[in-house]
Amino acid sequence: MSTPNPGGRVLSGMRPTGRLHLGNYHGALRNWVRLQYEYECYFFIADWHMLTTGYADTAALPHYVHEVLIDWLAAGLNPGVATLFVQSHVPEHAELHLLLSMITPLSWLERVPSYKDQQEQLKDQDLTTYGFLGYPLLQSADILVYRAQHVPVGEDQVAHVELTRETARRFNHLYGREPDFEEKVERAVKALGGRNTTLYRQLRRKYQESGDHEALERARALVQGVSRLTVADRDRLLGNLEGTGVTILPEPQALLTETPKVPGLDGRKMSKSYGNTIELREDPQAVMRKLRAMQTDPARARRTDAGEPTRCPVWDLHQIYSSEEVRRWAAEGCRSAGIGCLECKQPVIDKIVEEVTAMRGRAQEYTENPELLRDIIAEGSEKARDTARETLEEVRRAMHLRTD
Numbered sequence: 001m002s003t004p005n006p007g008g009r010v011l012s013g014m015r016p017t018g019r020l021h022l023g024n025y026h027g028a029l030r031n032w033v034r035l036q037y038e039y040e041c042y043f044f045i046a047d048w049h050m051l052t053t054g055y056a057d058t059a060a061l062p063h064y065v066h067e068v069l070i071d072w073l074a075a076g077l078n079p080g081v082a083t084l085f086v087q088s089h090v091p092e093h094a095e096l097h098l099l100l101s102m103i104t105p106l107s108w109l110e111r112v113p114s115y116k117d118q119q120e121q122l123k124d125q126d127l128t129t130y131g132f133l134g135y136p137l138l139q140s141a142d143i144l145v146y147r148a149q150h151v152p153v154g155e156d157q158v159a160h161v162e163l164t165r166e167t168a169r170r171f172n173h174l175y176g177r178e179p180d181f182e183e184k185v186e187r188a189v190k191a192l193g194g195r196n197t198t199l200y201r202q203l204r205r206k207y208q209e210s211g212d213h214e215a216l217e218r219a220r221a222l223v224q225g226v227s228r229l230t231v232a233d234r235d236r237l238l239g240n241l242e243g244t245g246v247t248i249l250p251e252p253q254a255l256l257t258e259t260p261k262v263p264g265l266d267g268r269k270m271s272k273s274y275g276n277t278i279e280l281r282e283d284p285q286a287v288m289r290k291l292r293a294m295q296t297d298p299a300r301a302r303r304t305d306a307g308e309p310t311r312c313p314v315w316d317l318h319q320i321y322s323s324e325e326v327r328r329w330a331a332e333g334c335r336s337a338g339i340g341c342l343e344c345k346q347p348v349i350d351k352i353v354e355e356v357t358a359m360r361g362r363a364q365e366y367t368e369n370p371e372l373l374r375d376i377i378a379e380g381s382e383k384a385r386d387t388a389r390e391t392l393e394e395v396r397r398a399m400h401l402r403t404d
């Protein structure tokens with residue numbers, strides 16, 4: 001039973017880097033959990049993406065895939081609502097990637113900011129590979145193969161969504177023309193019926209003559225609202241609005257959500273590579289031990305030294321976990337040396353212990369019955385494939401390749 005599709009289709013992916021931490025949770029996962037009830041969501045574990053940097057050592061990959069899936073479920077992703085799957089189980093991603101690679105100029109890939117950045121940062125790996133250069137295009141295929149409208153990602157991934165849009169535009173431009181397009185559009189416009197036919201023509205003219213975006217939006221809504229159209233006619237009508245022909249691959253949007261800053265135990269950003277994390281399913285005793293030892297404002301060397309919360313990473317955790325009242329108490333106590341750091345940390349410790357305990361509770365069923373995970377992946381991947389197959393059929397047809 002999946003959500004109809006009230007807000008459109010959402011797609012996002014995560015690399016299987018092993019157990020997730022609170023930074024991953026507050027930075028992305030928590031948002032996904034909310035989105036699954038508002039959109040038709042596809043979330044996948046990007047194991048092929050992992051290979052674009054971690055190709056030399058793949059032994060732990062299956063284990064990491066399972067750990068990430070357990071964390072997703074622990075965080076509240078619901079396989080009865082969202083489609084959860086593994087990228088390599090849906091080979092259509094690879095086929096679309098290959099086809100898109102034929103029309104993607106090298107310069108588009110070379111200028112993606114993460115290309116040079118990552119090569120600099122991951123100096124110990126040889127990233128002068130074909131796969132690494134093509135990684136953002138694989139991401140484009142991930143998105144376009146589901147014709148997703150929205151892609152929830154962080155700031156660092158916006159350039160990849162932008163590349164996806166350019167790629168879709170180029171594809172539609174090259175292959176979105178049927179020989180008898182004009183005729184077919186005319187028939188589809190008539191199929192809208194009566195008032196809608198007239199309105200569609202008016203809105204299209206308005207948009208094409210004066211670039212009126214509101215008219216474009218209204219015309220799109222009109223087309224979407226007529227339920228008896230065939231998929232092909234709907235695509236023709238949408239494509240015809242902008243004069244591009246058929247939109248085979250619609251352009252997605254990045255969905256940016258405000259996320260809190262999640263500090264690691266050493267005060268730097270929480271990140272697995274810094275070894276400063278609290279895992280989603282961390283043992284409560286370890287949570288307490290780690291947080292008690294967490295970095296605070298260095299000005300508070302002694303209990304009697306006053307501090308400044310804005311210089312303290314624990315304060316960032318208060319922003320996430322504490323009520324306004326507790327935050328006021330902490331800030332005042334810190335600045336007046338009225339409370340000690342351990343005291344100040346206690347409400348945060350309590351909340352995080354509560355959170356990880358709930359996560360561990362939800363995860364238990366799956367750690368005890370790993371066959372449940374296999375079922376979820378098999379079912380989700382099958383569902384994803386059904387959607388991906390439909391896209392590929394249209395893509396192949398548009399490119400004059402075989403269809404089956």
Ligand code: TRP
Nearest residue numbers: 011012013014015046049139142
């Ligand atoms: N590149 C993303 C990351 O490293 C993961 C990812 C792969 C992704 N394919 C995607 C995210 C498609 C959004 C959409 O975090």
Ligand code: SF4
Nearest residue numbers: 297307312334341344
């Ligand atoms: Fe940080 Fe709280 Fe200590 Fe102030 S009292 S330095 S805010 S932990």
